[in-house]
Amino acid sequence: MIDALAKRDRRALVAGVFTIGALIVALRGVPAWLRWRAEVRAAATDAIAQEQRVNAVVAGFSQSLDSLGSRATRFRAMGPAFLIGASPAEAATMLAAMVGETARASLVRIDAIELHVDSATTRFDMPRVRLEAQATADITGLAAMLRGLEKGPALLAVRRLSVRPQSVDSPPGQVEALVVRFTVEGLVFLTPQKDRQ
Secondary structure, eight states: TTTSSSSHHHHHHHHHHHHHHHIIIIIIIHHHHHHHHHHHHHHHHHHHHHHHHHHHHHHHHHHHHHHHHHHHHHHHGGGGSEEESSSSHHHHHHHHHHHHHHHTTOEEEEEEEEEEEEEETTTTOOEEEEEEEEEEEEEHHHHHHHHHHHSSSSEEEEEEEEEEESSSSSSSSSSEEEEEEEEEEEEEEEEOOOOOO
């Protein structure tokens, strides 16, 4: 049947088939290729951005280690400024001893002491311990005790201080006795417990 067609008709048929094929490729294939190309470029852009982020993290890693090392060194150097103990209860006892020694040196009489371990911070590496006390002192002894707590071997915070006269009817030439209630708080640097045999 194709042999019966004239040469000119054969050329028209081939040109028509070629044109229809080209139109199918152009109308279906080119948009699909353009979508694929855009997706590949977007994926490449994401991969490059990810690589840049990784490079930035890796480049800053040595600085982070240096910073962590210097912080750990500063923290270890501050070790004596904290209350040290194997447990928060042991550190609270140490706090009571420090306050008692400072009070004795300042001629302040401690009437009552109550120790507290902050249960909200016991799960952390540096729990807080608190001491609430009632004492009797004169104004000079109170000032000396507060100065001793402030300058003491450990960093302590006086969270509450209440001062009132012990007696309203004191004679005019006598040093007035004061009733002092105060709360002292400190951070605990927990040390590992030694094996006890």
